[in-house]
Amino acid sequence: MSETPAPRSAPLRARAEIDLAALRANVRALRALAPGAALMAVVKSDAYGHGAVPCARAAVEAGATWLGTATPEEALELRREGLRDVRVMCWLWTPGGPWREAVEADLDVSVSGMWALDEVVAAAREAGVPARVQLKADTGLGRNGCQPGDDWAELVAHALRAEEAGLLRVTGLWSHFACADEPGHPSIAAQLTLFREMVAYAEEAGVRPEVRHIANSPATLTLPETHFDLVRTGVAVYGISPSPELGSPADFGLRPVMTLSASVALVKRVPGGHGVSYGHHYVTPGETTLGLVPVGYADGVPRHASGTGPVLVAGKWRTVAGRIAMDQFVVDLGGDEPETGSEAILFGPGDRGEPTAEDWAQAAGTIAYEIVTRIGSRIPRVYVNEGQPG
Structure with missing residues (x-):
């Protein structure tokens, strides 16, 4: 597993930020239970x-x-x-x-x-x-x-x-x-x-x-x-509820530890009727903008979430447009034009309106355990709050 002390602003293709303060707080909450x-x-x-x-x-x-x-x-x-x-x-x-x-x-x-x-x-x-x-x-x-x-x-x-x-x-x-x-x-x-x-x-x-x-x-x-x-x-x-039926992480005083994000690699304007990704399972309904997110199923992003996976880009909840490929997928930005290099958050604690691992689990028809566990070694783990009390 690759590890890096890179700061949040580091120009990485993608990153899985691991909040060790949240993990320590989760352990303390579980001990109290x-x-x-x-x-x-x-x-x-x-x-x-x-x-x-x-x-x-x-x-x-x-x-x-x-x-x-x-x-x-x-x-x-x-x-x-x-x-x-x-x-x-x-x-x-x-x-x-x-x-x-x-x-x-x-x-x-x-x-x-x-x-x-x-x-x-x-x-x-x-x-x-x-x-x-x-x-x-x-x-x-x-x-x-x-x-x-x-x-x-x-x-x-x-x-x-x-x-x-x-x-x-x-x-x-x-x-x-x-x-x-x-x-x-x-x-x-x-x-x-x-x-x-x-x-x-x-x-x-x-x-x-x-x-x-x-x-x-x-x-x-x-x-x-x-x-x-x-x-x-x-x-x-790791701040994930083992079952939505039992309650959310917050219901048990837990906080998700991993935030998965990537840098938008390309933003472009396309006409209506433009096919997107393999098989053209998504065709733009009208003139719009597309954003390229440079992660795919080789990084652990579930292909089963093609057309359903949620992503936060430029402050708005977007959905994967078409098939998730090995190394990348596309979102329809609806005419918005965020700068290339803008952050695309696949999942995190949800504090900024971003999806959670449970949201991706629902989109892929699986469980949140699998969503975080499958994130591959091409994604560097960046540890924050290593020396701080949780």
Whole structure:
């Protein structure tokens, strides 16, 4: 991921401005919503496109005591970048993964089945260091996680034997909700009940976890009974609501962290009946002006938002005209003639009337998580308020 300290006036083709003061304030707001639990800031997928290392540091400054990643490679990068005085957990493993490196880096690794337990035990034996292991229960999401019943009993028993042998420490018991972003969904109560049962079984067998956790961002925001010892906050850290049905970011005291903008590359007057972009899916209804925005689907702007994506140019809300191409798209300026180089804001907090990531999600038929996460490496991340309190 490219990073630059360039000031706001820098003549960049495009930029994703990352407000670290907003991120720190979001972490503090989330901690206040779950005062009895520790907070994990999830920084997987390069911190949802915001930049893992700067965002991780800012989150820790604001009181996050855990960091979460999907892959071990993401977690190991945090350690290499000096994030050592914070717990780091990674949960997406495949056979032959870097178990020994993870053990030696003092990562918390998630185990969902016997193959993974066997591999981490072997790695701990080779390293001569006990592994930090969190057992994941599948309480109804149907993805990763150990099934209840005999499978869970076997996994718990073998983990305890390895713990007695000094090869690992069971540091956590955890699971993940399927529908916490859908208020009142019956699976929420069912999963919570099953999680309590599976935790009780493990603890009765002798497991003494440091943390028990199931709450993701939506559960952290709206389901205090799910907070247990730790909440795992992902998209909410970046000031995005996990679901419009739950409320807007402002409803939870959150502020979007990323502002995506570009410099208008060309403004020109065209006659009516002028086709725009591939396939001429947009034809000008009359004489008008067109503005060229030099970002496209290679930068992560969703092609599905062709004809619908909103952009703020010269103080007015415009809409993508025609297809979004690999490197650029066009907006119909309706006769306005902003200067070449004027700012086109695709999304941000909304303070200046600009669209938000949720607006783009609606335009593309997806979720705001995807909008920010897909912004590619050609777009430099410019960090502001790095050394200021949030």
